[in-house]
Amino acid sequence: MQKKHMTKPQQKRTLKTRANLISAAKHIIDKDNFEALRVEDVISIARTAKGTFFAHFKDKDALMDIIIGEKIDAYLDNLEALPSPKTISDILNAFEPLVQFMASERYVFDLIIRYSGAAQIDQIGHIATTFGRQTTILESWLSEANFRNDISPELQAEGIQAFMIQAIALKFCELHNSQSINDRFSLYLNAWLKPIIAH
Amino acid sequence: MQKKHMTKPQQKRTLKTRANLISAAKHIIDKDNFEALRVEDVISIARTAKGTFFAHFKDKDALMDIIIGEKIDAYLDNLEALPSPKTISDILNAFEPLVQFMASERYVFDLIIRYSGAAQIDQIGHIATTFGRQTTILESWLSEANFRNDISPELQAEGIQAFMIQAIALKFCELHNSQSINDRFSLYLNAWLKPIIAH
Amino acid sequence: MQKKHMTKPQQKRTLKTRANLISAAKHIIDKDNFEALRVEDVISIARTAKGTFFAHFKDKDALMDIIIGEKIDAYLDNLEALPSPKTISDILNAFEPLVQFMASERYVFDLIIRYSGAAQIDQIGHIATTFGRQTTILESWLSEANFRNDISPELQAEGIQAFMIQAIALKFCELHNSQSINDRFSLYLNAWLKPIIAH
């Protein structure tokens, strides 16, 4: 055990530097916002050299991916802790904080969209991973809740994500801003999860 | 009279410059792609000064908006010429060329997402207009086709757009590239437009 | 005349900016030295944007080439104004200021060596040009002075340059610093221009 600790003494230092950089970045984001983050400021607060920054993160976006991913993960943690929702309203309420965050800054939303996928397997970032997690959570909810049984919980989950994105995207579009994100999202989910078919 | 005389040739010249710039841009896009377009190259091919470019287009994105909007309009023209679709498969086939274009370049997709709405009412651009047109076309189709009558054709149309975007977005995410865009889109549309509810 | 002035109104502005940058650089060099010059400082003194600097000069060295070349040219101007030297001592005296300058900073000497030639015709810089001028001046002197008539003045000139470089180079080499540049240069020139052959 102790030996293992001693074999990688650098790792501790590396981890510390990395943590310093990330917390410096978070500090800036808390004080201002994501868009206002400058690499120069991060390293100056973290008391680190520029070279060190780029040794830890491929570029500024890579750091953003980590921080945003972490935030989303925190929302998902809370979400997971909730009792399995029974109604669409429950789902909406559960997702509200995450939706608010994603819609908080156009810059953040754009980044999430851009990083929701990866060009290559080895480029899967934090944000991309959270999307997978989101699906998993939704799937388990939906299999318990039994909204629809004509389609798989997975497909239902993907639909929910599509509508979530759509609702947020339309918020950034002034043409449609008469309606709140949640109202629109609610509309979509009702139509998606509770279709009423007349025979 | 005289005034008219002096104005006309000027307008002609203006239009010519504008056309030059647009065709220069198209040339670059054909040779390379949308992302590779640089204002510098456009004006060099159009043999124009940089200032002239910005006298004709508010910014680079405005030019992009015009060119992409024009392309989308052409697809919608073809789409409109088709007989009103009766099946989901008809809808998918009708939209395929447009979907292919939107998925051709991540840059184009991002731009379309960003410009699907306009930041301000007075800035409704070409792309935003085509989205409206798309909705209108879909609405008329859906009111004739009678897929679902529990929700408005407008909502149905919005859902289709959400799923179209989702299908394309997941294409840019290698994690899900086992499935083609159209297969996924088809899956979504069936679930969206033909929900089968057991009682 | 006036028309010509009006056709290129930009050129004046361009020239002014360029002159600003160069004089800012000279200011720094005068205050400190060549090696101490920082692009950042130049633009800050010239009140110019960084982009402007690199629009005018390919890189920092290009600016150095111009300034050093200008300085060498000034020395050559003085040199040309002198009466044609009759003795080796005259030549040494004439060249002394230039030699002193070239030996003033290792950085300068290295730069001169590096830029004395050009990789391509279109890259002939100021320094490279001064070398040609130096040869021309020396040639004319040597054809009048008649030190040696077994070899062309051009060859004599090239030899003088070779020895000048050698004398300076050895100055930067502590192993040989017992002797002054000029003493060594003098030794060389006597052996080169006044060989005494016993028969």
Next chain:
Amino acid sequence: MQKKHMTKPQQKRTLKTRANLISAAKHIIDKDNFEALRVEDVISIARTAKGTFFAHFKDKDALMDIIIGEKIDAYLDNLEALPSPKTISDILNAFEPLVQFMASERYVFDLIIRYSGAAQIDQIGHIATTFGRQTTILESWLSEANFRNDISPELQAEGIQAFMIQAIALKFCELHNSQSINDRFSLYLNAWLKPIIAH
């Protein structure tokens, strides 16, 4: 005794590491060239840490000095094995391989110029040593060959070196590349060693 026992294997290991580093460097130089050599690559091929590199060599140039010095020494070995030259042509032929090497890369030439002397007496490097050796060889040749007796063999030797450098330097200057290095060197040497003075 015991101490010796413990020291020897360590020394062996040290020498092995050093040899590894040098051979890794040579590998890179053979594959690419001197300029392309990066410490990073050397240690990666030698499977060594960066710190180890600098424990063995004061700096990167120290390694270069060793490798280039070794190469020059090999040329001088061959040169020394030759019979004492009687003609200028003999000298030229003898030096040709060395001249070719020095002219092979601008980077190498610059480094040789810079290191032909040493900044401090205690830093006399390999290259500087080879220059001394070169002079010694030339001196012995020249005292036997009796080209000129108005100046010392040492001065003659220095002149030859000056002209060798000049010939190579002009090769790096495209303006004069009509003539080969050796042709120019030959011209110089004839004028230097065999001046014909009319009385």
Next chain:
DNA sequence: TATGAATGAGCGTTCATTCAT
């Protein structure tokens, strides 16, 4: 001696956009 993360100053780049003529 070996390790390798951290350093760090400065350079060059990017390129859409502005503005004085």
Next chain:
DNA sequence: TATGAATGAACGCTCATTCAT
């Protein structure tokens, strides 16, 4: 309208060298 030089705020990079373990 047309011109094109100037802007400018980051970003990313370079890479030999240092230093604590």
